[in-house]
Amino acid sequence: MNWEQAIQEYRNYLKLERGLSKNTLQNYQRDVEKLLRFLEDGAAPPSPLTIDQEYLSGFIYELGKSVAPRTQARVISGLNSFFNYLIFEQYRKDNPMELIESPKLGRKLPDTLSVDEIDRLIRAIDLSKREGERNRAMLETLYGCGLRVSELIELRISDLFFEEDFIRVTGKGNKQRFVPIGTVNQKYINLYRYQVRVHQDIQKGHEDILFLNRRGKGLSRAMIFTIIRNLSEKIGLQKTISPHTFRHSFATHLLENGADLRAIQQMLGHESITTTEIYMHVDRSHLSKVLEKYHPRR
Structure with a gap:
């Protein structure tokens, strides 16, 4: 078995047996391909069935x-x-990664935006442009529902249950x-959907995708990052933000206002x-209020 065969079979296993999403599949495959590129720089690289800890330690270093x-x-x-998969399929008897330690990681607190900063970003959207209503609806959804960027771009019209005040989200795995x-x-999604989206020529296979680019296809993750970066620069925001910042802000603001974890x-x-629980560490200022309100000896 060579590396290309092993990677393809591994990808099929992750997709069919574990049901992982497209983005997760790509990340797992990319990790193995990084190792392969490292091995190809040397002479006579070992196969996935014969590679040992020495090669892998050198790669990690x-x-x-x-x-x-x-x-x-x-x-x-x-x-x-990857190597556990090879063991599972009985291609190998051992995992050469077993004794390689992962670096110690401190828990990184997420960056957040204040409510005012979110309002300023949304107000900075140029609604006179064709994509303005779409961008406002997308940012309102990122913050209002705490979505991942992949969940936003994959959101479908058939996932909207506005009569029940819910949306259906397809997440990791x-x-x-x-x-x-x-x-x-809901109001901003409907404005975009019924005043802008209905006038687009939608490409086949994208009819149910909610947020579309100007060519009538689904948006890319990179496009959402670009939209947010441009708005951040427009208002002179002194923070490095991404779509995930809206998700962090959603959770932090809920917790600060007394929502159940x-x-x-x-x-x-x-x-x-x-x-x-990482959001418990973002802002502790509300914790004293919780103690004062709920403790019997307050």
């Missing part, structure tokens, strides 16, 4: 010179998954959840409550 510890840890995790959506958010977990689609 070189990788650590050019990437952040968090990226290095993710690649190590991805390679662990193609897992679906229902997220409440406010009336203001379990409810936030469900809306964000986190499998583990420990992932959601």
Whole structure:
């Protein structure tokens, strides 16, 4: 078995057996391809069935010179998954990544925006342009529903249940959840949908995609990043932000205003409550108010 065959079979396994999303599939495949490029620079690279810890340690060492510890840890995790797959399929008996330690990572607190900063970003959208209503609806949805960028661009008209005040979101691993959506958010989606989108020539296969580019196709992740970066520069925001910043702000503002952590977990689609608990560290100012309000000896 060569590397190309192993990677293709691994990708099929992740897609068919584990049901991972397109973005997750690409990330797992990219981790193995990084290793392959490193091996191809040397003479007589080993196959996926014969590679040992020495080669892998050398790769991780070189990788650590050019990437952040968090990226290095993710690649190590991805390679662990790949070799565990080879063991599962009985191509190998051992995992050569087993003794390679991942770098120690501190918990990074997410950047957030204030309500005023979010309002300023949305007000900066030029509604006279054709894409203005679409961009306003997208940013309102990112913040109003706490979506990941991949969840936003894959949102479909058939996922809108406005009579029940919910939308259906397809998250990591193609897992679906229902997220409440406010009336203001619904208003801006409907403005875009019925005043702008209806006049577009929509490409075949994209009829159900909610947010479209000017060619009538779904938007890319890169386009959402560009829209937000341009708005940030327009208002002179002194923060480095991304679509994920709106998701962090959604969770932080809910928590600060007294929302239950379990409810936030469900809306964000986190499998583990420990992932959601990072928002407990963003702003502790509300905790004293909680103690004062609820403790019997307040």
